[in-house]
Amino acid sequence: MPDTLNSFNIPTSWINLNTLSSIPVGTEILLQNRGKFGDVIEAAISVTEPESSFAGIVLEQYGFYRVDAGENDVWVRFIRLADQTPAVGTTKLQVQI
Numbered sequence: 105m106p107d108t109l110n111s112f113n114i115p116t117s118w119i120n121l122n123t124l125s126s127i128p129v130g131t132e133i134l135l136q137n138r139g140k141f142g143d144v145i146e147a148a149i150s151v152t153e154p155e156s157s158f159a160g161i162v163l164e165q166y167g168f169y170r171v172d173a174g175e176n177d178v179w180v181r182f183i184r185l186a187d188q189t190p191a192v193g194t195t196k197l198q199v200q201i
Contacts, residue, residue, distance in 0.1 A: 111138060113194035114145055114182045118153050121178040125199055132173040132201070137163040139182070139195030147171075148179045163197075 112124055122129050137145045146160030147169055154160065160181070163169050171178050182195045 109198060109200050111196050111198050114180050114197045115194050116182050118148070118156070118179045118181045120153070121147075121180050121197075121199070127199070127201055129177050130174050131171075133171045133178070134200040135163060135169045135171065135178075135180075136198040136200075137165055137167050137195070138198045139165055141165055142184055143195040144183045145195060145197055146181050146183055149175050149177070150179055151176050154179055 110125060112121070121127070121135075122131075127133060135145075135147060137143065139145070143165060145163040147163060148154045148158060148160040149171065160179070161169055180197060182193075
């Protein structure tokens with residue numbers, strides 16, 4: 105995997121990471137939550153936007169998730185679990201391709 109790193113601000117609603125990052129669907133990528141303590145990013149692999157009630161794969165601060173080559177679209181959103189407060193604004197997601 106080449107060492108191309110990009111960081112993106114992730115909002116509180118589901119957003120298509122492939123569209124945001126211009127990374128083609130099906131590309132192997134490595135995700136890392138670069139937010140502050142308590143910032144959580146949820147990820148989902150889906151052709152369409154997940155429902156708001158869908159619980160995705162949880163990436164806590166500095167947590168990693170590898171999206172395998174050949175997977176469908178990657179969707180992400182910012183939530184806040186540590187102190188049970190609603191997420192406001194955005195948090196950082198680092199993407200390596």
